[in-house]
Amino acid sequence: MAETIIGPTIQIEGDISGSDALAVHGLVRGGRIQVKDGVVIHASGRVEGDVESAAVEIAGVVQGNVAATDKVEIKAGGKLFGDVKAPRILIADGASFKGNINMGG
Amino acid sequence: MSDVSVIAPNHRVVGTVSAAEDLIIQGRVEGRIQSEATVIIDQAAIVEAEILARHVLVKGIVVGDVSGVEGIEIAPGGQVLGDLRTRRLALRAGGRVAGNVLTGVEVQPFTMAGKGGAQAWQRQTPRPPQVRGFSEEIVETSRPSSFTPAPQPATVGAGEVKKAKKEPSRESI
Incomplete structure:
Protein backbone atom coordinates (compact mmCIF):
# COMPACT_ATOMS: atom_id res chain seq x y z
CA MET A 1 0.00 0.00 0.00
CA ALA A 2 1.52 3.20 -1.10
CA GLU A 3 0.94 6.28 0.93
CA THR A 4 2.27 9.80 0.84
CA ILE A 5 3.54 10.98 4.18
CA ILE A 6 4.21 14.65 4.70
CA GLY A 7 6.43 14.64 7.80
CA PRO A 8 6.27 17.15 10.65
CA THR A 9 9.07 19.35 9.32
CA ILE A 10 7.88 19.32 5.75
CA GLN A 11 6.15 22.24 4.17
CA ILE A 12 4.53 22.09 0.75
CA GLU A 13 3.40 25.21 -1.00
CA GLY A 14 1.31 24.02 -3.90
CA ASP A 15 -0.97 21.24 -5.03
CA ILE A 16 -1.01 17.55 -4.27
CA SER A 17 -2.98 15.25 -6.54
CA GLY A 18 -3.15 11.55 -7.18
CA SER A 19 -4.77 8.32 -6.12
CA ASP A 20 -2.88 7.08 -3.07
CA ALA A 21 -3.64 7.85 0.54
CA LEU A 22 -2.15 10.97 2.08
CA ALA A 23 -1.04 11.57 5.65
CA VAL A 24 -0.20 15.13 6.64
CA HIS A 25 1.93 15.68 9.74
CA GLY A 26 3.43 18.89 8.41
CA LEU A 27 2.14 21.88 6.53
CA VAL A 28 0.46 22.08 3.14
CA ARG A 29 -0.27 25.62 2.12
CA GLY A 30 -1.80 27.68 -0.60
CA GLY A 31 -2.86 24.86 -2.82
CA ARG A 32 -5.38 22.16 -3.31
CA ILE A 33 -5.27 18.57 -2.20
CA GLN A 34 -7.04 16.22 -4.59
CA VAL A 35 -6.48 12.66 -3.57
CA LYS A 36 -8.64 9.66 -4.46
CA ASP A 37 -7.97 7.59 -1.34
CA GLY A 38 -8.30 9.01 2.10
CA VAL A 39 -6.61 12.08 3.50
CA VAL A 40 -5.61 12.14 7.15
CA ILE A 41 -4.50 15.39 8.73
CA HIS A 42 -2.77 14.37 11.93
CA ALA A 43 -2.66 16.41 15.14
CA SER A 44 0.57 18.15 14.11
CA GLY A 45 -0.66 18.66 10.56
CA ARG A 46 -1.97 21.84 9.07
CA VAL A 47 -3.61 22.45 5.72
CA GLU A 48 -4.30 25.89 4.30
CA GLY A 49 -6.30 25.19 1.18
CA ASP A 50 -9.07 23.02 -0.19
CA VAL A 51 -9.19 19.26 0.31
CA GLU A 52 -10.99 16.80 -1.95
CA SER A 53 -10.98 13.08 -1.33
CA ALA A 54 -13.11 10.00 -0.62
CA ALA A 55 -12.67 10.30 3.13
CA VAL A 56 -11.07 13.13 5.08
CA GLU A 57 -10.00 12.77 8.69
CA ILE A 58 -8.99 15.90 10.57
CA ALA A 59 -7.10 15.79 13.85
CA GLY A 60 -5.03 18.87 13.04
CA VAL A 61 -6.01 22.18 11.52
CA VAL A 62 -7.63 22.81 8.14
CA GLN A 63 -8.33 26.26 6.77
CA GLY A 64 -10.23 25.70 3.58
CA ASN A 65 -13.16 23.86 2.10
CA VAL A 66 -13.37 20.12 2.43
CA ALA A 67 -15.25 17.88 0.03
CA ALA A 68 -15.52 14.12 0.38
CA THR A 69 -17.43 11.51 -1.58
CA ASP A 70 -17.76 9.28 1.48
CA LYS A 71 -17.22 11.07 4.79
CA VAL A 72 -15.51 13.84 6.69
CA GLU A 73 -14.48 13.28 10.25
CA ILE A 74 -13.27 15.99 12.60
CA LYS A 75 -11.63 14.35 15.58
CA ALA A 76 -11.27 15.69 19.09
CA GLY A 77 -8.70 18.48 18.95
CA GLY A 78 -9.18 18.88 15.23
CA LYS A 79 -10.07 22.27 13.81
CA LEU A 80 -11.80 23.04 10.57
CA PHE A 81 -12.41 26.54 9.27
CA GLY A 82 -14.27 26.18 6.02
CA ASP A 83 -17.23 24.54 4.36
CA VAL A 84 -17.82 20.81 4.30
CA LYS A 85 -19.49 18.86 1.55
CA ALA A 86 -19.95 15.14 2.22
CA PRO A 87 -22.76 12.59 2.58
CA ARG A 88 -21.51 11.63 6.05
CA ILE A 89 -20.04 14.04 8.54
CA LEU A 90 -18.71 13.26 11.99
CA ILE A 91 -17.70 15.94 14.45
CA ALA A 92 -16.22 14.56 17.65
CA ASP A 93 -16.62 16.07 21.08
CA GLY A 94 -13.77 18.54 21.50
CA ALA A 95 -13.45 19.34 17.82
CA SER A 96 -13.94 22.83 16.51
CA PHE A 97 -15.64 23.76 13.30
CA LYS A 98 -16.63 27.00 11.67
CA GLY A 99 -18.35 26.89 8.31
CA ASN A 100 -21.26 25.51 6.38
CA ILE A 101 -22.27 21.90 5.98
CA ASN A 102 -23.67 20.48 2.78
CA MET A 103 -24.72 16.85 3.03
CA GLY A 104 -26.12 16.78 -0.48
CA GLY A 105 -29.36 14.97 -0.99
CA MET B 1 3.12 3.27 8.96
CA GLY B 104 34.19 20.78 -5.04
CA VAL B 105 32.08 23.92 -4.78
CA GLU B 106 30.45 25.29 -1.67
CA VAL B 107 26.68 25.27 -2.01
CA GLN B 108 24.71 27.63 0.22
CA PRO B 109 22.58 25.30 2.35
CA PHE B 110 18.86 25.71 2.70
CA THR B 111 17.51 26.44 6.16
CA MET B 112 13.86 26.49 7.10
CA ALA B 113 14.74 29.07 9.79
CA GLY B 114 14.77 31.81 7.20
CA LYS B 115 11.03 31.54 6.78
CA GLY B 116 9.04 32.94 9.68
CA GLY B 117 6.01 30.79 9.13
CA ALA B 118 7.86 27.55 8.79
CA GLN B 119 10.01 28.25 11.81
CA ALA B 120 7.00 29.06 14.00
CA TRP B 121 5.38 25.89 12.84
CA GLN B 122 8.42 23.77 13.61
CA ARG B 123 8.50 24.97 17.19
CA GLN B 124 5.15 23.31 17.79
CA THR B 125 6.10 20.04 16.20
CA PRO B 126 8.89 17.81 17.45
CA ARG B 127 11.77 17.35 15.05
CA PRO B 128 12.98 13.86 14.30
CA PRO B 129 16.28 13.05 16.03
CA GLN B 130 18.41 12.68 12.90
CA VAL B 131 17.53 16.20 11.89
CA ARG B 132 18.57 17.66 15.23
CA GLY B 133 22.11 16.34 14.89
CA PHE B 134 22.31 17.63 11.37
CA SER B 135 21.21 21.19 12.06
CA GLU B 136 23.70 21.47 14.91
CA GLU B 137 26.47 20.64 12.53
CA ILE B 138 25.51 23.42 10.20
CA VAL B 139 25.41 25.95 13.00
CA GLU B 140 28.86 24.88 14.15
CA THR B 141 30.46 25.33 10.77
CA SER B 142 29.14 28.84 10.48
CA ARG B 143 30.06 29.73 14.04
CA PRO B 144 33.86 30.30 13.97
CA SER B 145 33.64 33.40 11.77
CA SER B 146 31.04 35.10 13.94
CA PHE B 147 32.66 34.08 17.19
CA THR B 148 36.26 35.06 16.55
CA PRO B 149 35.88 38.62 17.89
CA ALA B 150 34.69 37.34 21.28
CA PRO B 151 37.98 36.08 22.75
CA GLN B 152 39.91 39.26 21.88
CA PRO B 153 39.42 41.24 25.12
CA ALA B 154 40.84 38.33 27.10
CA THR B 155 44.58 38.98 26.67
CA VAL B 156 45.62 36.70 29.52
CA GLY B 157 47.35 33.37 28.95
CA ALA B 158 47.13 31.46 25.70
CA GLY B 159 45.51 28.56 27.55
CA GLU B 160 42.70 30.74 28.87
CA VAL B 161 41.92 32.10 25.44
CA LYS B 162 41.57 28.58 24.17
CA LYS B 163 39.11 27.79 26.90
CA ALA B 164 37.05 30.87 26.12
CA LYS B 165 36.94 29.87 22.48
CA LYS B 166 35.66 26.41 23.21
CA GLU B 167 32.98 27.31 25.73
CA PRO B 168 30.46 29.21 23.59
CA SER B 169 30.00 26.40 21.12
CA ARG B 170 29.38 23.86 23.88
CA GLU B 171 26.97 26.08 25.79
CA SER B 172 24.73 26.58 22.83
CA ILE B 173 24.49 22.87 22.15
Whole structure:
Protein backbone atom coordinates (compact mmCIF):
# COMPACT_ATOMS: atom_id res chain seq x y z
CA MET A 1 0.00 0.00 0.00
CA ALA A 2 1.52 3.20 -1.10
CA GLU A 3 0.94 6.28 0.93
CA THR A 4 2.27 9.80 0.84
CA ILE A 5 3.54 10.98 4.18
CA ILE A 6 4.21 14.65 4.70
CA GLY A 7 6.43 14.64 7.80
CA PRO A 8 6.27 17.15 10.65
CA THR A 9 9.07 19.35 9.32
CA ILE A 10 7.88 19.32 5.75
CA GLN A 11 6.15 22.24 4.17
CA ILE A 12 4.53 22.09 0.75
CA GLU A 13 3.40 25.21 -1.00
CA GLY A 14 1.31 24.02 -3.90
CA ASP A 15 -0.97 21.24 -5.03
CA ILE A 16 -1.01 17.55 -4.27
CA SER A 17 -2.98 15.25 -6.54
CA GLY A 18 -3.15 11.55 -7.18
CA SER A 19 -4.77 8.32 -6.12
CA ASP A 20 -2.88 7.08 -3.07
CA ALA A 21 -3.64 7.85 0.54
CA LEU A 22 -2.15 10.97 2.08
CA ALA A 23 -1.04 11.57 5.65
CA VAL A 24 -0.20 15.13 6.64
CA HIS A 25 1.93 15.68 9.74
CA GLY A 26 3.43 18.89 8.41
CA LEU A 27 2.14 21.88 6.53
CA VAL A 28 0.46 22.08 3.14
CA ARG A 29 -0.27 25.62 2.12
CA GLY A 30 -1.80 27.68 -0.60
CA GLY A 31 -2.86 24.86 -2.82
CA ARG A 32 -5.38 22.16 -3.31
CA ILE A 33 -5.27 18.57 -2.20
CA GLN A 34 -7.04 16.22 -4.59
CA VAL A 35 -6.48 12.66 -3.57
CA LYS A 36 -8.64 9.66 -4.46
CA ASP A 37 -7.97 7.59 -1.34
CA GLY A 38 -8.30 9.01 2.10
CA VAL A 39 -6.61 12.08 3.50
CA VAL A 40 -5.61 12.14 7.15
CA ILE A 41 -4.50 15.39 8.73
CA HIS A 42 -2.77 14.37 11.93
CA ALA A 43 -2.66 16.41 15.14
CA SER A 44 0.57 18.15 14.11
CA GLY A 45 -0.66 18.66 10.56
CA ARG A 46 -1.97 21.84 9.07
CA VAL A 47 -3.61 22.45 5.72
CA GLU A 48 -4.30 25.89 4.30
CA GLY A 49 -6.30 25.19 1.18
CA ASP A 50 -9.07 23.02 -0.19
CA VAL A 51 -9.19 19.26 0.31
CA GLU A 52 -10.99 16.80 -1.95
CA SER A 53 -10.98 13.08 -1.33
CA ALA A 54 -13.11 10.00 -0.62
CA ALA A 55 -12.67 10.30 3.13
CA VAL A 56 -11.07 13.13 5.08
CA GLU A 57 -10.00 12.77 8.69
CA ILE A 58 -8.99 15.90 10.57
CA ALA A 59 -7.10 15.79 13.85
CA GLY A 60 -5.03 18.87 13.04
CA VAL A 61 -6.01 22.18 11.52
CA VAL A 62 -7.63 22.81 8.14
CA GLN A 63 -8.33 26.26 6.77
CA GLY A 64 -10.23 25.70 3.58
CA ASN A 65 -13.16 23.86 2.10
CA VAL A 66 -13.37 20.12 2.43
CA ALA A 67 -15.25 17.88 0.03
CA ALA A 68 -15.52 14.12 0.38
CA THR A 69 -17.43 11.51 -1.58
CA ASP A 70 -17.76 9.28 1.48
CA LYS A 71 -17.22 11.07 4.79
CA VAL A 72 -15.51 13.84 6.69
CA GLU A 73 -14.48 13.28 10.25
CA ILE A 74 -13.27 15.99 12.60
CA LYS A 75 -11.63 14.35 15.58
CA ALA A 76 -11.27 15.69 19.09
CA GLY A 77 -8.70 18.48 18.95
CA GLY A 78 -9.18 18.88 15.23
CA LYS A 79 -10.07 22.27 13.81
CA LEU A 80 -11.80 23.04 10.57
CA PHE A 81 -12.41 26.54 9.27
CA GLY A 82 -14.27 26.18 6.02
CA ASP A 83 -17.23 24.54 4.36
CA VAL A 84 -17.82 20.81 4.30
CA LYS A 85 -19.49 18.86 1.55
CA ALA A 86 -19.95 15.14 2.22
CA PRO A 87 -22.76 12.59 2.58
CA ARG A 88 -21.51 11.63 6.05
CA ILE A 89 -20.04 14.04 8.54
CA LEU A 90 -18.71 13.26 11.99
CA ILE A 91 -17.70 15.94 14.45
CA ALA A 92 -16.22 14.56 17.65
CA ASP A 93 -16.62 16.07 21.08
CA GLY A 94 -13.77 18.54 21.50
CA ALA A 95 -13.45 19.34 17.82
CA SER A 96 -13.94 22.83 16.51
CA PHE A 97 -15.64 23.76 13.30
CA LYS A 98 -16.63 27.00 11.67
CA GLY A 99 -18.35 26.89 8.31
CA ASN A 100 -21.26 25.51 6.38
CA ILE A 101 -22.27 21.90 5.98
CA ASN A 102 -23.67 20.48 2.78
CA MET A 103 -24.72 16.85 3.03
CA GLY A 104 -26.12 16.78 -0.48
CA GLY A 105 -29.36 14.97 -0.99
CA MET B 1 3.12 3.27 8.96
CA SER B 2 6.68 4.44 8.77
CA ASP B 3 7.93 7.82 9.93
CA VAL B 4 9.84 8.65 6.79
CA SER B 5 8.30 11.28 4.59
CA VAL B 6 7.28 9.91 1.23
CA ILE B 7 5.63 11.23 -1.88
CA ALA B 8 3.86 8.08 -3.07
CA PRO B 9 4.16 6.70 -6.62
CA ASN B 10 0.70 7.84 -7.71
CA HIS B 11 0.97 11.32 -6.30
CA ARG B 12 1.90 14.52 -8.00
CA VAL B 13 3.02 17.61 -6.14
CA VAL B 14 3.15 20.93 -7.95
CA GLY B 15 4.84 23.71 -6.04
CA THR B 16 7.59 24.11 -3.51
CA VAL B 17 8.49 21.35 -1.10
CA SER B 18 10.55 22.44 1.91
CA ALA B 19 11.86 19.88 4.37
CA ALA B 20 13.97 19.61 7.48
CA GLU B 21 13.89 15.82 7.43
CA ASP B 22 14.66 13.08 4.95
CA LEU B 23 12.26 12.80 2.06
CA ILE B 24 11.74 10.00 -0.43
CA ILE B 25 10.09 10.83 -3.72
CA GLN B 26 8.47 7.93 -5.54
CA GLY B 27 5.93 9.92 -7.50
CA ARG B 28 6.11 13.20 -9.36
CA VAL B 29 7.18 16.59 -8.16
CA GLU B 30 7.12 19.72 -10.28
CA GLY B 31 8.51 22.96 -8.97
CA ARG B 32 11.18 23.14 -6.34
CA ILE B 33 12.52 20.89 -3.60
CA GLN B 34 14.61 22.37 -0.80
CA SER B 35 15.77 20.38 2.18
CA GLU B 36 18.03 20.59 5.20
CA ALA B 37 18.46 16.84 5.01
CA THR B 38 18.53 14.08 2.39
CA VAL B 39 16.32 13.88 -0.67
CA ILE B 40 16.00 10.51 -2.39
CA ILE B 41 14.56 10.37 -5.88
CA ASP B 42 13.45 6.77 -6.05
CA GLN B 43 13.32 4.57 -9.13
CA ALA B 44 10.25 5.36 -11.23
CA ALA B 45 10.07 8.84 -9.72
CA ILE B 46 10.02 11.75 -12.11
CA VAL B 47 11.04 15.11 -10.74
CA GLU B 48 10.82 18.25 -12.81
CA ALA B 49 12.23 20.56 -10.23
CA GLU B 50 15.22 22.40 -8.98
CA ILE B 51 16.64 20.50 -6.01
CA LEU B 52 18.69 21.92 -3.15
CA ALA B 53 19.48 19.59 -0.29
CA ARG B 54 22.25 18.41 1.98
CA HIS B 55 22.44 15.07 0.23
CA VAL B 56 20.72 14.07 -2.96
CA LEU B 57 20.42 10.47 -4.11
CA VAL B 58 19.06 10.05 -7.61
CA LYS B 59 17.73 6.64 -8.61
CA GLY B 60 15.00 7.96 -10.88
CA ILE B 61 14.73 10.85 -13.29
CA VAL B 62 15.39 14.48 -12.50
CA VAL B 63 14.82 17.29 -14.97
CA GLY B 64 16.29 20.38 -13.40
CA ASP B 65 19.37 21.62 -11.62
CA VAL B 66 20.53 19.69 -8.58
CA SER B 67 22.58 21.23 -5.78
CA GLY B 68 23.91 19.12 -2.94
CA VAL B 69 25.66 20.79 -0.01
CA GLU B 70 27.43 17.59 1.07
CA GLY B 71 27.07 15.39 -1.94
CA ILE B 72 25.09 14.06 -4.85
CA GLU B 73 24.90 10.41 -5.80
CA ILE B 74 23.54 9.19 -9.11
CA ALA B 75 22.71 5.51 -8.72
CA PRO B 76 22.62 3.03 -11.61
CA GLY B 77 19.57 3.93 -13.67
CA GLY B 78 19.42 7.42 -12.24
CA GLN B 79 19.27 10.29 -14.71
CA VAL B 80 19.72 14.01 -14.34
CA LEU B 81 18.93 16.42 -17.14
CA GLY B 82 20.34 19.56 -15.65
CA ASP B 83 23.36 21.03 -13.94
CA LEU B 84 24.96 19.56 -10.86
CA ARG B 85 26.65 21.60 -8.15
CA THR B 86 28.05 19.89 -5.11
CA ARG B 87 31.05 19.26 -2.89
CA ARG B 88 31.29 15.60 -3.80
CA LEU B 89 29.70 13.69 -6.64
CA ALA B 90 29.29 9.94 -6.95
CA LEU B 91 28.21 8.82 -10.39
CA ARG B 92 27.69 5.06 -10.43
CA ALA B 93 27.96 2.93 -13.54
CA GLY B 94 24.65 3.20 -15.37
CA GLY B 95 23.85 6.64 -14.03
CA ARG B 96 23.44 9.45 -16.55
CA VAL B 97 23.98 13.17 -16.44
CA ALA B 98 23.25 15.65 -19.21
CA GLY B 99 24.36 19.07 -18.05
CA ASN B 100 27.19 20.97 -16.49
CA VAL B 101 28.84 19.38 -13.50
CA LEU B 102 30.61 21.43 -10.86
CA THR B 103 32.21 19.52 -7.99
CA GLY B 104 34.19 20.78 -5.04
CA VAL B 105 32.08 23.92 -4.78
CA GLU B 106 30.45 25.29 -1.67
CA VAL B 107 26.68 25.27 -2.01
CA GLN B 108 24.71 27.63 0.22
CA PRO B 109 22.58 25.30 2.35
CA PHE B 110 18.86 25.71 2.70
CA THR B 111 17.51 26.44 6.16
CA MET B 112 13.86 26.49 7.10
CA ALA B 113 14.74 29.07 9.79
CA GLY B 114 14.77 31.81 7.20
CA LYS B 115 11.03 31.54 6.78
CA GLY B 116 9.04 32.94 9.68
CA GLY B 117 6.01 30.79 9.13
CA ALA B 118 7.86 27.55 8.79
CA GLN B 119 10.01 28.25 11.81
CA ALA B 120 7.00 29.06 14.00
CA TRP B 121 5.38 25.89 12.84
CA GLN B 122 8.42 23.77 13.61
CA ARG B 123 8.50 24.97 17.19
CA GLN B 124 5.15 23.31 17.79
CA THR B 125 6.10 20.04 16.20
CA PRO B 126 8.89 17.81 17.45
CA ARG B 127 11.77 17.35 15.05
CA PRO B 128 12.98 13.86 14.30
CA PRO B 129 16.28 13.05 16.03
CA GLN B 130 18.41 12.68 12.90
CA VAL B 131 17.53 16.20 11.89
CA ARG B 132 18.57 17.66 15.23
CA GLY B 133 22.11 16.34 14.89
CA PHE B 134 22.31 17.63 11.37
CA SER B 135 21.21 21.19 12.06
CA GLU B 136 23.70 21.47 14.91
CA GLU B 137 26.47 20.64 12.53
CA ILE B 138 25.51 23.42 10.20
CA VAL B 139 25.41 25.95 13.00
CA GLU B 140 28.86 24.88 14.15
CA THR B 141 30.46 25.33 10.77
CA SER B 142 29.14 28.84 10.48
CA ARG B 143 30.06 29.73 14.04
CA PRO B 144 33.86 30.30 13.97
CA SER B 145 33.64 33.40 11.77
CA SER B 146 31.04 35.10 13.94
CA PHE B 147 32.66 34.08 17.19
CA THR B 148 36.26 35.06 16.55
CA PRO B 149 35.88 38.62 17.89
CA ALA B 150 34.69 37.34 21.28
CA PRO B 151 37.98 36.08 22.75
CA GLN B 152 39.91 39.26 21.88
CA PRO B 153 39.42 41.24 25.12
CA ALA B 154 40.84 38.33 27.10
CA THR B 155 44.58 38.98 26.67
CA VAL B 156 45.62 36.70 29.52
CA GLY B 157 47.35 33.37 28.95
CA ALA B 158 47.13 31.46 25.70
CA GLY B 159 45.51 28.56 27.55
CA GLU B 160 42.70 30.74 28.87
CA VAL B 161 41.92 32.10 25.44
CA LYS B 162 41.57 28.58 24.17
CA LYS B 163 39.11 27.79 26.90
CA ALA B 164 37.05 30.87 26.12
CA LYS B 165 36.94 29.87 22.48
CA LYS B 166 35.66 26.41 23.21
CA GLU B 167 32.98 27.31 25.73
CA PRO B 168 30.46 29.21 23.59
CA SER B 169 30.00 26.40 21.12
CA ARG B 170 29.38 23.86 23.88
CA GLU B 171 26.97 26.08 25.79
CA SER B 172 24.73 26.58 22.83
CA ILE B 173 24.49 22.87 22.15
